[in-house]
Amino acid sequence: MQADLFAAEAPRAPGEPSPAASLQAQADALPAAWRGLLEPCIAVPAWRELAAFVDGERAAGKPVFPHHVFHALHLTPPDAVKVVILGQDPYHGTGTVGGVELPQAHGLAFSVPEGVKVPPSLRNIFKEIAAEFGADGNCPPRTSGNLEGWARQGVLLLNTVLTVEQGQAASHARRGWEAVTDCLIQHLAASRPHLVFMLWGSHAQAKKPLLGAGHCVLEAPHPSPLSAHRGFLGCGHFREANRWLEAHGRTPVDWTAA
Helix, strand or coil: CHHHHHCCCCCCCCCCCCCCCCHHHHHHCCCHHHHHHHHHHHCCHHHHHHHHHHHHHHHCCCCEECCCCCHHHHHCCHHHCCEEEEECCCCCCEEEECCEEEECCCCCCCCCCCCCCCCHHHHHHHHHHHHHHHHHCCCCCCCCCCCHHHHCCCEEEEECCCCEECCECCCCCCCCHHHHHHHHHHHHHHHCCCCEEEEECHHHHCCHHHCCCCCEEEEECCCCCCCHHHCCCCCCHHHHHHHHHHHCCCCCCCCCCC
16 A cells, blocks of 8 residues: 555655655655754654654555655745744645655645645645635635645745654654754744744643744634634734734735735
């Protein structure tokens, strides 16, 4: 099954290795700027244990998603990051595009590959964006759940756990990813001024102590249908993020871009 899904992989960014590459090889293939930030996060025994676990799961024939674990870092260089949206763990399901089965997860939090049905949480994100920007007349309905356009504008779409077994939600939680991504978030916040962090739900909000001072931290319930009506819808985060960016001399994000 893993080999079948590798044959139907989502497009990779320049420099990304084959999805069959080991986790260490995928880390080694990161752009130099990210490798520098990640170096203290992976030069520890916990990383070696995590890499051995993920590689072992794949070797045992278990489908592990996404294929391109560090896709978000390939699309958004650290010196381009303006906004960080934190997710939890990757989607563990699949979608069908043109009769071909693909993983929903492709390495960007909340995003799905082109043609895959938009998941419910992302539909609520699009609903909030339409409410914030629709009055401007420049917010056409979104049919694609692929958020690579945001990533290329400086929006880092980062899950705090970067892999998952197909059909098994949170199956790679507490295996070491949390320490790696906590370290990455902390180093990024310390090295880049005036970032926007969008923390939706208690899991993301637990990362707030890592951020330090001088950033815009926006908190709301998770956009899941179970909680979106308790304060995510109507939160105004996307306009607020752009106001912060403009106030600090940075180009706002076109959240309506497909």
